[in-house]
Amino acid sequence: MTSATLTPTPSNDAQPRRFADFATLGDALDYAAQGQRGLNFHDARGTLIRPYPFRELQADAKAAAYRLIAAGIAAGDRVALVAETSAEFAALFFGTVYAGAWPVPLPLPTSFGGKESYIDQLRVQLESCDPAMLIYPPELAEMAGAAAAATGTKGVDWADLLARAAEAVDLPKASGDDIAYLQYSSGSTRFPHGVAITHHALLNNLAAHSHGMEVVESDRCISWLPWYHDMGLVGCFLSPIANQVSVDYLKTEDFARRPLAWLDLISRNPGTSISYSPTFGYDICARRMSSQTKAADRFDLSRWRLAGNGADMIRPDVMQDFVDAFADAGFQASAFLPSYGLAEATLAVSIMPPGEGIRVELVEETQLSGVPAGQDRPQRYRAIVNCGKPVRDMAIEIREEDGTPLPERAIGKVWCSGPSVMVGYFRDPEATDACMKDGWLDTGDMGYLSDGYIYIVGRAKDMIIVNGRNHWPQDIEWAVEQLPGFKQGDIAAFAITTPGGEETPAVLVQCRTSDGEERSRLRDEIRDRVRAVTGMNCVIELIPPRTLPRTSSGKLSRAKARNLYLSGEIKPYAVAA
Secondary structure (H helix, E strand, O other), rough: OHHHOOOOOOOOOOOOOOOOOOOOHHHHHHOOOOOOOEEEEEEOOOEEEEEEEHHHHHHHHHHHHHHHOOOOOOOOOOOEEEHHHHHHHHHHHHHHHHOOEEEEEEEOOOOOOOOOHHHHHHHEEEEEEEEEEEEOHHHHHHHHHHHHHHHOOOEEEEHHHHHHHHOOOOOOOOOOEEEEEEEEOOOOOOOEEEEEHHHHHHHHHHHHHHHHOOOOOOEEEEEEOOOOOHHHHHHHHHHHHHHOEEEOOOOHHHHHHOOHHHHHHHOOOOOEEEEEEEEHHHHHHHHHHHOOOOOOHHOOOOOEEEEEEEEOOOOHHHHHHHHHHHHOOOHHHHEEEEEEOOHHHHHHEEOOOOOOOOOOEEEEHHHHHOOOOOOOOOEEEEEEEEEEEEEOEEEEEEEEOOOEEEHHHHOOOEEOOOOOOOEEEOOHHHHHHHHHHOOOEEEEEEEEEEEEEEEEEEEOOOOOOOOOEEEEEHHHHHHHOOOOOOOOEEEEEEEEEEOOOOOEEEEEEEEEOOOOHHHHHHHHHHHHHHHHHHOOEEEEOOOOOOOOOOOOOOEEHHHHHHHHOOOOOOOOOOOOO
């Protein structure tokens, strides 16, 4: 069958929709398989290459379960799966679930880091989850096979496994309290934490965000997010199945090469669209639009009902740039749907009520820094984005470092509690105890509550404390981004200790010029800009392009940048004194 004759699965269906009200994930797929909706895979140009109805996924998943059981997989085993956006991964993920084992999605290689870095990342995560088997795409056999061999794990490419004959057997019956899967966060490299999520927790969260997004009959999901990250796996793979929504997929690497193909898919959807992206996805698309090209000549974004924002700090300036670039194509700013979540809460903690768009509050620097107001310094403000209200069954509290609850509009640690909070980290009770207490989860984020909405300020571990003042690395990075020639992702700010024992900010800036005098001028300009905005003297280091490390989901990793800088693996340019 040629691509011209392929028909995507429909958005609308006569099957009554159920909002994830199932006992287990397997039950959710069994119900979805009775309808006509499904998953749809597209190539780099957005051409449909495989429609995959839920009924076909169910049949393939059960066949995969028989093969896994024949290969010795037992209930409670972990099965590590390299999470390529494909029908094969989908069938193996649910096949593992049907077999009573725990699927463990692991990342694909990225453009950041080389072969050995990827093998090492897989090795560390395999050691953490101790799987009975690692299954990978045939094209990754060399790297994934090396990681499997290094950990004594049985490795097999999925073409081999799925070609094996296996007789049908009785499948174990899961309960809601059983573990559905293990999820590693995108930054889980050196010290990985496998987040253990039960069927009950998963389905509670999937129901919560379908209610929060007010899913309607004509909705269709469009996604390029990776399936090894919680927003891609839970929000754009498992949620559409449990809530019976058809999906159109681009692979993440194809989006990176042709980001506007994402908007082409949204434009072609005759119904209403739900599509999420971190800030950088919107930024890339806005930058790709030529100022001489009208977006309306190529796109129709008028039916993009929910343009979700999440997975990193939401940048109101970037969102405005996206509106400016695509308003003439019908995009409405009210479609933006800021959200907040983390893998330890399954996914969603808060969602903005649909239609309210991005709302910001200007927060004075003294509130963010912890310095009492009234000192003789110019007032500076940062725009903090409203990340919505707690999803159904979720509670949020803001607490002091010692756990004391704080009143509205007081900045502190964000804690959450609800049925979708994780059981704990797999085989790591110390790490679990460090972030959970009496059913409450310390998210590691800082924020405040106002009129029932949550505002996220930053990650507590990223905070830079100098002379008793708190400084957020985002503020330093944003200051540099205002200079010509720099953009989001070019800058990483973090704290270092000077030879004299004092803590000071270091700022790594990717620099594209090879001229020594120009580099010296840029360093002085950056230093002056940061001092003007923050009042601090910082160590400014210019580094080569594409040097700053990323997580597997594409976010800047400040912690890894700091470690690489201190170990000498990131080598700054020499500039004139």
